[in-house]
Amino acid sequence: MILFILFSTITVKAFDTPNDGGGSITIKAYNVxxxxxxxxxxxxxxxxxxxxxAGVMSILSYxxxxxxxxxxxxxxxxxxxxxxxxxxxxSVESDSPGIAYAQWYDxxxxxxxxxxxxxxxxxxxxxxxxxxxxxxxxxxxxxxxxAIDEAVGRSTELGxxxxxxxxxxxxxxxxxxxxxxxxxxxxxxxAEYDTPILVTNFDPIVMTASQETVKQAYTEAGRPDAYNxxxxxxxxxxxxxxxxxxxxxxxxxxxxxxxxxxxFFAESLILAETGHSVGAIQIAGTxxxxxxxxxxxxxDYVLIGEEMLAASSYIxxxxxxxxxxxxxxxxxAFLMGVIGIGVVLGTVGAxxxxxxxxxxxxxxxxxxxxx
Amino acid sequence: MGFWDRFLKxxxxxxxxxxxxxxxxxxxKPLGLxxxxxxxxxxxxxxxxxxxxxEKAVLLSFDFDPSTMPELLPMGVAIIRHCFAKKIPIxxxxxxxxxxxxxxKMAIDMAKTDFPDIVYGxxxxxxxxxxxxxxxxxxxxxxxxxxxxxxxxxNRLDTLPLTMSVDNYEKIGIVVDLxxxxxxxxxxxxxxxxxxCRIGCGTTAVSAAQYYPYLQTGQFVGMLGGLKGAxxxxxxxxxxxxxxxxxxxxxxxxxxxxxxxxxILLIILGNIGFFYVRRRERRx
Amino acid sequence: xxxxxxxxxxxxxxxxLAIYSFLYKDNPFYKFAEHLFMGLGIGYGAVILWYxxxxxxxxxxxxxxxxxxxxxxxxxxxxxxLALSIFSRRYSWLIKYPLAFYMGAVTGFSVPVSFxxxxxxxxxxxxxxxxxFSNPWLGISNIIMFIGxxxxxxxxxxSKHHKGLLGKSARVGIVYIMLAFGASFGYTVMARxxxxxxxxxxxxxDWLGIIK
Numbered sequence: 001m002i003l004f005i006l007f008s009t010i011t012v013k014a015f016d017t018p019n020d021g022g023g024s025i026t027i028k029a030y031n032v033x034x035x036x037x038x039x040x041x042x043x044x045x046x047x048x049x050x051x052x053x054a055g056v057m058s059i060l061s062y063x064x065x066x067x068x069x070x071x072x073x074x075x076x077x078x079x080x081x082x083x084x085x086x087x088x089x090x091s092v093e094s095d096s097p098g099i100a101y102a103q104w105y106d107x108x109x110x111x112x113x114x115x116x117x118x119x120x121x122x123x124x125x126x127x128x129x130x131x132x133x134x135x136x137x138x139x140x141x142x143x144x145x146x147a148i149d150e151a152v153g154r155s156t157e158l159g160x161x162x163x164x165x166x167x168x169x170x171x172x173x174x175x176x177x178x179x180x181x182x183x184x185x186x187x188x189x190x191a192e193y194d195t196p197i198l199v200t201n202f203d204p205i206v207m208t209a210s211q212e213t214v215k216q217a218y219t220e221a222g223r224p225d226a227y228n229x230x231x232x233x234x235x236x237x238x239x240x241x242x243x244x245x246x247x248x249x250x251x252x253x254x255x256x257x258x259x260x261x262x263x264f265f266a267e268s269l270i271l272a273e274t275g276h277s278v279g280a281i282q283i284a285g286t287x288x289x290x291x292x293x294x295x296x297x298x299x300d301y302v303l304i305g306e307e308m309l310a311a312s313s314y315i316x317x318x319x320x321x322x323x324x325x326x327x328x329x330x331x332x333a334f335l336m337g338v339i340g341i342g343v344v345l346g347t348v349g350a351x352x353x354x355x356x357x358x359x360x361x362x363x364x365x366x367x368x369x370x371x
Numbered sequence: 372m373g374f375w376d377r378f379l380k381x382x383x384x385x386x387x388x389x390x391x392x393x394x395x396x397x398x399x400k401p402l403g404l405x406x407x408x409x410x411x412x413x414x415x416x417x418x419x420x421x422x423x424x425x426e427k428a429v430l431l432s433f434d435f436d437p438s439t440m441p442e443l444l445p446m447g448v449a450i451i452r453h454c455f456a457k458k459i460p461i462x463x464x465x466x467x468x469x470x471x472x473x474x475x476k477m478a479i480d481m482a483k484t485d486f487p488d489i490v491y492g493x494x495x496x497x498x499x500x501x502x503x504x505x506x507x508x509x510x511x512x513x514x515x516x517x518x519x520x521x522x523x524x525x526n527r528l529d530t531l532p533l534t535m536s537v538d539n540y541e542k543i544g545i546v547v548d549l550x551x552x553x554x555x556x557x558x559x560x561x562x563x564x565x566x567x568c569r570i571g572c573g574t575t576a577v578s579a580a581q582y583y584p585y586l587q588t589g590q591f592v593g594m595l596g597g598l599k600g601a602x603x604x605x606x607x608x609x610x611x612x613x614x615x616x617x618x619x620x621x622x623x624x625x626x627x628x629x630x631x632x633x634x635i636l637l638i639i640l641g642n643i644g645f646f647y648v649r650r651r652e653r654r655x
Numbered sequence: 656x657x658x659x660x661x662x663x664x665x666x667x668x669x670x671x672l673a674i675y676s677f678l679y680k681d682n683p684f685y686k687f688a689e690h691l692f693m694g695l696g697i698g699y700g701a702v703i704l705w706y707x708x709x710x711x712x713x714x715x716x717x718x719x720x721x722x723x724x725x726x727x728x729x730x731x732x733x734x735x736x737l738a739l740s741i742f743s744r745r746y747s748w749l750i751k752y753p754l755a756f757y758m759g760a761v762t763g764f765s766v767p768v769s770f771x772x773x774x775x776x777x778x779x780x781x782x783x784x785x786x787x788f789s790n791p792w793l794g795i796s797n798i799i800m801f802i803g804x805x806x807x808x809x810x811x812x813x814s815k816h817h818k819g820l821l822g823k824s825a826r827v828g829i830v831y832i833m834l835a836f837g838a839s840f841g842y843t844v845m846a847r848x849x850x851x852x853x854x855x856x857x858x859x860x861d862w863l864g865i866i867k
Contacts, residue, residue: 024541055542056426067541069514111775112767140816238693244681290577293840296833304832310813329814335778336808342782343801350785368782371775387678394848394855398866436696441853442846469703470696500707509764520711556772564768564776576846580839587800588780590772597842598849622866623852630848 009033010090014079014098017065019109022073022102027081027094029062035085041066042080046097051080066098073100111371122330127323134317137326142311144283144301148182148259151281152189155256160280161196162186163255165246165271166210167262167286168239170203174309175287178321179261180206180213181312182285186259187217191226198249199232202242207234243267247274260284260299261308264291272298285311342367375644386637393633397625404625411586412603415571415593418545419453427544428460428537430511432558433478434550436470439575443549444478445601445620446573449608450547451482455489456613460533462515462543464498465523467507467554472500472523485614492531499523504554508561512540512568540568545592551575555582559590573600598623657864668862671854803831 009031017024027041041064042051057064064081071077076097083090130137155162164183169176183199190197199214201207211232218227235245247270250258258275260268260282268291275282276298284295285303295302303311306328313322342364349361372380419429431450435443454461463479465472479497483489491497498519501507510518515538516528528534537543546562548555548570555572562568569592572582576597585591595604601620608615659665673688713732716725734756740749781804788794809821810828817825859865 065541067539069516069538109767109771112770115770115774116766138815139813240689289581290839290843293836293843296836297840306811306813325813329812332808332812335774336805339778339781339801339805342778346782346784353785368779371779384679390848390851391855394852395859398852398855398859439850441856442849469700469707472703472707500703501712502704502708505761505765560765560768560772564771576842576849580835580842584777584780588776590776597845598852599845617867619853619856623849623856626852626855627845627848630852631845634844634848 010092012081012092012094014094016099016101019103019106022100023071024065024067025071025077025098025100027064027079029081032062036083038084040082044078046076057081071100073102119331123324123327126326127319130319130322137322139310139314139325142307144303145311147283147301148186149189151257151283152193152195154281156193156195158256160256161198161253162190163258164199165260166201166206167264168202169263171205171209173263175263176206178308178312180209181316182261183210184213184217185315187214188221191218191221191223197231200246201234204234207232239267243270246271250274250278254278255280258282263288269294375647379644390630393630394626397629402625404628406602406606406621408603408607411594412600416607418592422459422544423457425544427542428462429454430462430464430543430546432464432548433466433471433475434468434548434554435474436468439551440474442575442598443573444474446595447478447549448481449604451478452613453608455486461495462498463495465500467504469500485616493533496531496533497523505557505561508558512566514538540566543568545569545571547571547573549573551578559585563590598627659862664862668858807831
């Protein structure tokens with residue numbers, strides 16, 4: 001009698017696993033008594049007389065995904081699940097075969113698609129606005145930018161050169177491009193103050209770009225005659241060879257100001273410490289978050305991560321970078337709004353739920369699940 | 372020149388010497404300091420332990436080179452020992468860096484000495500290096516046999532019992548990634564987000580701080596951070612009666628603690644000296 | 656004391672000491688060891704790539720395979736060879752094709768998962784839920800985390816001047832950022848000491864046999 005009741009209540013369904021690229025069938029069991037100890041899944045195809053072992057079904061979710069590489073799309077597979085109880089084993093076959101198909105669209109990624117479209121649209125709109133009126137888009141001034149003038153001024157007073165040290169990544173890195181924009185500002189200042197500048201480079205292509213940038217800056221400052229190509233030097237493509245070279249220059253030349261801009265690795269503290277030891281004012285900027293603590297400890301001013309990109313947008317007003325910064329800001333504002341609304345909904349929902357009304361909590365959980 | 376002036380100008384080589392002494396003495400004369408288990412390590416241990424009898428494998432990826440070996444290799448050895456002891460099938464993956472293969476081989480050789488009944492192909496499989504990083508992680512989700520073809524020794528994967536039954540993330544209970552770089556984030560992106568495979572992480576202390584957000588959201592099941600994390604896992608093995616061999620990480624923790632105290636002392640003295648000298652200069 | 660008789664252990668020990676000699680002063684032993692390390696690293700990587708990747712996954716299927724679909728392998732080979740055009744002034748523009756394919760493919764499969772991993776999951780983890788207050792300490796910790804996330808994001812908000820409420824929030828954010836840097840710095844010090852401990856263990860145990 002008990003066996004009959006158990007046997008009649010348990011059902012097994014096999015169906016295509018949704019939102020995948022095919023080759024997978026989901027087997028789900030319903031009305032399984034809680035006394036089950038384990039459940040083993042067996043599979044056979046059309047024409048087979050016997051089932052072969054497929055896997056172990058979870059007795060928490062009563063769900064098994066058969067994604068064996070032998071599963072072919074469009075072919076029917078039949079399943080049997082053996083439920084092991086303390087004193088008996090019940091075998092239940094699926095009421096219909098499962099057939100795997102590939103879906104064109106993964107519905108679980110809808111939130112990503114919406115966010116991608118919204119965010120991309122924002123960035124593209126701001127890039128277009130920046131092209132029409134670069135000065136019209138407000139970016140707040142980064143405090144470290146004021147320090148550039150102060151640093152170059154200090155170098156001039158002391159009669160010492162200014163150093164600009166590039167990071168270790170190439171021209172395709174966003175941080176390197178931002179560093180070049182900052183270099184233009186620094187170079188323009190040194191041209192106005194007639195202070196010597198030395199720009200060290202790790203990458204030969206970055207060196208070429210630096211030469212063009214500095215030359216242009218000197219021309220804008222009205223001092224094209226003062227530009228000296230030999231002040232922009234390539235040291236070596238080897239990490240600690242570059243570090244040793246820059247350190248040697250710092251110790252010998254004793255600059256008044258040092259700019260460490262770009263992406264750095266383990267050499268960051270070595271460079272910053274040496275610069276500190278020669279008494280220079282140091283302004284660092286990097287997107288390498290592991291190195292930021294060292295720069296913050298050893299330098300006078302630091303452009304932290306995205307501040308470097310914002311600083312270069314502020315200086316250069318280049319439409320793509322400016323539009324990206326503005327679009328990212330809107331993205332951040334949206335995210336903060338979502339978090340804030342989520343907290344309010346969650347808090348009010350929890351209070352109402354404890355008072356017996358779970359409707360708002362359901363809404364909150366559905367929104368969370370959507371993301 | 373007063374004491375604090377001399378202290379602030381001390382040649383750094385004296386500090387190197389003092390640090391070296393602080394490392395060597397506890398190694399030669401161990402202090403036997405206790406190891407306390409932290410929740411991230413306990414969670415990872417428990418998750419792997421619960422895989423016993425589940426017929427799902429652990430995929431242990433060695434994504435590091437010799438420069439981070441002191442921190443990460445003991446983690447790898449400890450996890451392999453755990454799986455061998457509890458008969459949890461383990462796929463040791465030589466990793467997404469070429470140098471990881473050597474590290475993985477060393478770990479297997481060190482771990483299997485205490486488990487003579489372990490059978491290659493049934494209890495563990497060793498996969499070699501395949502370039503591609505994110506593409507490899509995605510490809511494993513489709514088919515391990517298709518991604519690798521053969522194991523490190525040249526055996527076809529469709530002839531080994533373990534890889535015949537474990538062919539993608541569906542049959543992998545957890546991926547534990549040992550790495551000193553941003554590779555664990557790639558495993559989250561492609562293995563967890565795309566295929567729902569659970570991820571654990573063993574990382575150097577340099578990178579540990581940046582992975583706590585993933586631990587908090589549950590994207591990482593657990594995390595071993597630096598030499599301390601490795602020592603905690605060794606301690607858990609010891610407490611559960613699993614042979615640990617030479618507990619390299621635990622042996623190193625005495626020296627780690629002594630040096631940390633030394634560095635705290637130097638920082639305090641350095642700050643006292645800095646503020647004292649600055650106040651004196653202001654008065655002058 | 657049981658000094659190792661394994662020549663490879665001796666070589667590793669001597670090279671370790673050569674590298675550490677830099678702490679006293681730069682010297683030819685250090686330079687030799689450094690250059691040896693650079694060369695070995697590149698050579699080892701190249702050999703692993705050749706024997707683990709190019710031979711089994713490209714050469715063997717093309718030269719010894721029988722499946723007609725193996726010729727599809729020539730497409731990524733051609734794209735890869737186009738990347739070498741960077742060395743030619745005249746034909747360097749050809750590198751745009753493999754770069755475009757690579758960047759398109761990588762962007763395509765990384766952007767959606769990056770949104771989920773870095774933005775949605777993190778935002779969900781930040782939203783305060785009832786379960787986060789299962790015990791008082793956990794609740795306080797989650798409130799501190801929530802305040803930190805919001806204030807740190809406001810620090811990196813560049814479209815408005817930092818004054819008023821936004822300015823105060825950004826100042827709190829800076830405190831959180833500095834605390835994070837301090838933790839990161841401390842962890843890094845720990846990591847560097849761990850590496851030293853590892854090397855000392857090798858010298859004292861594997862080489863000299865002084866410690867068990």
